[in-house]
Amino acid sequence: MNTKYIDLINQSFYFPQDEFKLRNKTLEFHDINLMKLIEEYGAPLKFTYLPQISNNISRAKGWFAKAIEKNDYKGKYNYCYCTKSSHFKHVLNEALKNDIHIETSSAFDIDIVENLKKEGKISNDTFVISNGFKRAQYVTNIARLINGGHKNCVPIIDNYEEIDLLSEEIEGKYSIGIRIASEEEPKFEFYTSRLGIGYKNIVPFYNRQIKDNDRVELKMLHFFINTGIRDNAYYWNELLKCLKVYTSLKKVCPTLDSLNIGGGFPIKNSLAFEFDYEYMVDEILNQIKTICEEEEVDVPNIFTEFGSFTVGESGGAIYEVLYQKQQNDREKWNMINSSFITTLPDTWAINKRFVMLPINRWHESYERVLLGGLTCDSDDYYNSEQHMNAIYLPKYNKDKPLYIGFFNTGAYQETIGGFGGLQHCLIPTPKHILIDRDEDGNIVTKLFSEQQKSEDLLKILGYNE
Template identity: 90%
Template sequence: MNTKYIDLINQTFYFPQEEFKLEDKHLQFHNIDLMGLVEEYGTPLKFTYLPQISTNIGRAKGWFAKAIKNHKYKGKYNYCYCTKSSHFKHVLNEALKNDIHIETSSAFDIDIVENLKAEGKITDKTYVISNGFKRAQYVTNIARLINGGQKNCIPIIDNYEEIDLLSQEIKGKYNIGIRIASEEEPKFEFYTSRLGIGYKNIVPFYNRQIKDNKKVKLKMLHFFINTGIRDNAYYWNELSKCLKVYTSLKQICPSLDSLNIGGGFPIKNSLGFDFDYEYLVDEIINQIQLFCDQEGVPVPNIFTEFGSFTVGESGGAIYEVLYQKQQNDREKWNMINSSFITTLPDTWAINKRFIMLPINRWNDSYERVLLGGLTCDSDDYYNSEQHMNAIYLPKYNKEKPLYLGFFNTGAYQESIGGFGGLQHCLIPSPKHILIDKDEDGNFTTKLFSEQQKSEDLLKILGYHGE
């Protein structure tokens, strides 16, 4: 009988896979010895595998280069990293090794850009695409960046007042973009995105505020939909509407030469994940070219803003199963030594599923379980995997510790979880390590942050002195 956990995996998926394999009966991730990490650093543990950031940037650049060559597309491609996915310096340092550009979302983002620029990681030629609703400090910081020589900083206009606000603080001429307020999927709670300016209003807005304004030059149209880039009727329909706006604007605005198609590439969330990135990129380039040829306008330069795709697949979390609770005749709860709400908040907030695999005991028999976190909150649980409405793991045995890995968790989880701050039920943030490779290709590990201590939390709460 095939009753071992490894039999279950082999029956369900093609295994091993590019990033996952077994070595000495233990799981490896990109050839990283995960049990070795557990033995050296303990659990709970978070890690960032930095080389994967460069790998994914290279993959996307390759797909666009191939499509541009196939279609003899005359525009250029620019890869931007969406910093809100992970603002950490080690992430930006790795990403910026790859000749990329930056997309910002708020005032403090500009401070990060200036810090990186002072270190030589960013130059005046780097594009800084400034998205988001711009409050006073964000406007001031953008103006400071442009006035300081960052002429490739392009504020993306989100509402009708922003041009006047920016013009009051920016010296001389500057470039802008306009964000399209795309229509949401029919199942959404609202019809149109709150971000940007509606399709029908963009050309009148250009004629009213930009056309005769000698201080600003429209360079970019920005298009992004909440569901991201997908091969479905909704995406292609919204892209078509965007291209109608672009070609209409281009016919009356010679300076417009760039189309930003945003981000939203999915990342691998299951061993059964199958997404044809190359086809989708090729078809996007094809559609843009066909539309522009049909309307008799030059094709635009293409910008993307990949955030989760850039950094998501570099991250992971490892927990230990502390105890099993049999709550009724059907449900067994494996309790982990941390909290899903605090360490993987998207599992709680938007029911997101990551790749979840045991690190050890693959040759043991398996059982169906639920996973519970340590907080006193009924929502602190994980109950299914992306491909099925269940979780199967090696059977609990208090004499044989079981370690679980959650993978591709590198985007948003630290910032949404409030890195370094208070955690629900005062469950401490886990230890975090950085994994890299040296010049000889050997793995190196570095402790980025220790697990939170009681005094860290008490200080935040005001219990330690004035």
């Protein structure tokens, strides 16, 4: 009888997959021996597999290079990393090995850029695309960067006052972009994004504030929608509206030469995940070229700002099942030795799914369960709604430890969870491991941060001064 967990997986998915396979009856992720990692560092733990960052950047660059050649597209492609997905130095160091550019969101991002410049990780040739609503310190920092010689810093105008604010502090001429306030999906709570300037207002805004301004040169139109790049009617309709704005603006603004299509490539969230990245890139460039030819304007250089796609698939979290609570005839709660609210906040904040698999005991019988965290909060759980299908795991046995992994968690979770700070119910932040490969391809691990201790939290709270 096929009653083991491995049988369930084989019946439900194509397995093994590129990054997941079994060796000695335990799960490996990119050939990383996860049980060995647990034995060395314990659980709970979080990890970052650095080579996957470079791998995903290379994949995307390859898709765009292929589409540019196929469509005889005359513009250039520039890959930007959206730093808000993960600001950690080890992430930026790995990403910047791949000749990429940077997208920033706030004032302190510019401090990071300047730090990277001092270390020679980026140069004045690196584009720094500065998005977001710009408060005084952000404007000051952008001006400092540009005045220091970084002319490839391109602030993206979010509202009608920002040009005047920037011009007060930037010396000489500088380049800008304009962000389009895209229309949201019909099911959204509001109609138009709070970010950027409305479609119909962009050309009048250019004529009013930029056209005759000798200090400012418009180089980029910025387009991004909240749901990301998807093959659906909503995305293609918004892209078409964007291209109509671009071609109209290009006809009156000769300096405009770049279109930023933002980010939003999805990342793998289950073993059944499918997304044709190559087709999407090809079709996007085809649509841009077709519209530009119809309107008789030159095609733009293309910028993207991939954040989650860059870093998401490099991350993982491992927990131990501490105990099982049978709450009624149907519900079995497997309690993990950490918290979903604090370590994977997107699982409860936006019902985000991650790839979830047991690390060990694949060749034992399984059961349907719910997963609960340690906090005394009713929302601290991960269930079949997030997981789409019911959660099945090897049967709980108090004499046989069960470890489970959540994979592709590398984007946003640390910053949203408040890395190194206070956590709900004072649940400590788990230790974090960096995983890399040496010149011979061997796995190398390094402890990035220890699990929080009581004294760390007491100090923040003012008890230990």
